[in-house]
Amino acid sequence: MNFEQYQNYLIDTASSLLSIDSASGFTTNVTDYLLKTVEELGYPAYRNNIGNVIVTVEGEDDTEPVALSAHVDTLGLMVRSITSDGMLMITSVGSPLLPSLDGEYCNIHTRDGKVYTGTILSLSPAIHVFPDASTRDRDEQNMAVRIDEIVHSKEDVEALGIHAGDFVCYDSKTTFTKSGFLKSRFIDDKACSALELTLLKIMKDNVIKPKHKTYICFSTHEEIGYGGATLPKDIKELLVIDMGCVGLDLTCTEEQVSICAKDSSGPFDYEITTRLVNLAKKYNLDAVTDIYPRYTSDALALWRAGYDTRAALIGPGVQASHGMERTHIKGLMNTLELCAAYLELI
Template sequence: MNFEQYQDYLIDTATSLLSIDSASGFTSNVADYLLKTIEELGYPVFKNNIGNVIVTIEGEDNTEPVALSAHVDTLGLMVRSITSDGMLMITSIGSPLLPSLDGEYCNIHTRDGRVYTGTILSLSPAVHVFPDASTRDRDEQNMAVRIDEIVHSKEDVEALGIHAGDFVCYDPKTTFTKSGFLKSRFIDDKACSALELTLLKIMKDNDIKPKHKTYICFSTHEEIGYGGATLPKDIKELLVVDMGCVGLDLNCTEEQVSICVKDSSGPFDYEMTTRLVNLAKKHNLDAVTDIYPRYSSDALAVWRAGYDTRAALIGPGVQASHGMERTHIKGLMNTLELCAAYLELI
């Protein structure tokens, strides 16, 4: 199978997903995009009560269902309070690397559907004014959003319809370089969500089905810990498709697919990870095994919810996770092919 012919579709799909604001708890727009896209591909799809989007694909054998799961929710911020001079104090959604947000543009979404723009700033934002401009902590107590509206008081801001609890979604700044790098916030995990959509297109275009009944899942609360808690109950194996880590004491590069054998919750299923290692070798994929001590995924949510489900995790190497992330098309394609091999499409 010629996977390279699907690179443009993968890039276009990733770009579309990354352009949609979808912090955890604010995912209806990205779910609508998924539903429309998947329906256009011709698959039955539904959104469950909590917001996860799930595709069911009949296999050659339907007795041992498997699932792939990526998440479309992202890190984000929320308005915590409004200062007397009209700045928005913030609280984190998930665990964004807050110092990296200093100076980033953002959208503020009100409960009545209005969207305002702004900039996330240190409360000492000017070197000509503040002696601690370069040294002040960049955290929730010392950063705020400056709204791009004429406001001078809390009352001015509230008159715009902005209140505590409104979502603040920051600019992903998505760029694909000529050298093959994807630079963007929220590669974790919209890049892998784009991989799942690409896999659906491959199966449809080539009129092929997986060996086992397969659920392709897009979870919407992974960044806050319970995205996998309401996946279909009959899943026997879950392959989480999420970012691979690059950095200290790790093997993976951005051009590779990482097979995580252990994260903060403990080892993944031994037989599954061994099978993935062997599949990568069989298909000459650039893959490594790694351990992520500061990482958890939808697999943990599945286990905590009491599922009797084996699980493993793979993903493209992503540098600077939860900050200004980067991966490479080679890592994405290696991950795509390993997913296809796992489903026995190749």
């Protein structure tokens, strides 16, 4: 199968997903996009009560269902309070690398559907004014959002309809370079969600089925710990498609697919992980096996919810995770092919 012909679809789909604000707890717009896209591809899908999108693909054998899961929720912020001079104090959604947000543009989404733009700044933002401009901590107590509206007081801000609990979604800054790099926030995990949509298109275009009945899942609360807790109950195996870690003593690069043998919750299923290692060798994929000591995924949420499901995890190598992330088209394509091999599409 010629996977390279799907690179442009993958890139376009990733760009579309990355353009949609979807911090955990604020994912309706991105799941609307998923349902529309999947419907156009001709697959049955539904959004469950908590917001996950589940696509059902009939297999050659429907007795042992498997699932792939990536997440479309992202890191983000919420308005914690409004200062007397009209700045928005923030609280984190998930675990964004806050120092990397100093100076980033953002959208403020109100409960009545209005969207305002702003900038996330240190509370000592000017070198000509504040003696601690370069040294002040960049954290929730020392950063705020400056709204692009004429406001001088808390009352001015509230008159716009902005209140505590409104979501603040910052710019993804998505760029594909001529050298093949995807630079963007939220590659974790919208790039892998784009891979799942690409797999669906490959199966449609080539009129092929996976060996087993397969659920293609898009979870919406992974960044806050429970995205995998409400996946279909009959899953026998779960392959989580999430970012691969790059750095320290890890082997993976951005051009590779990483097979995670163990994360902070413990080892993944030995048999599935070994199968993935052997599939990568069989199809000459650029793959490595690594350990992620500061990492959890939808698999942990699934196990904590009481599922009797074996699980493994793979993903493209992503540098600078939860900050200004980067991966490469080679890493994405290696991951795509390993997913296809796992489903026995090749």
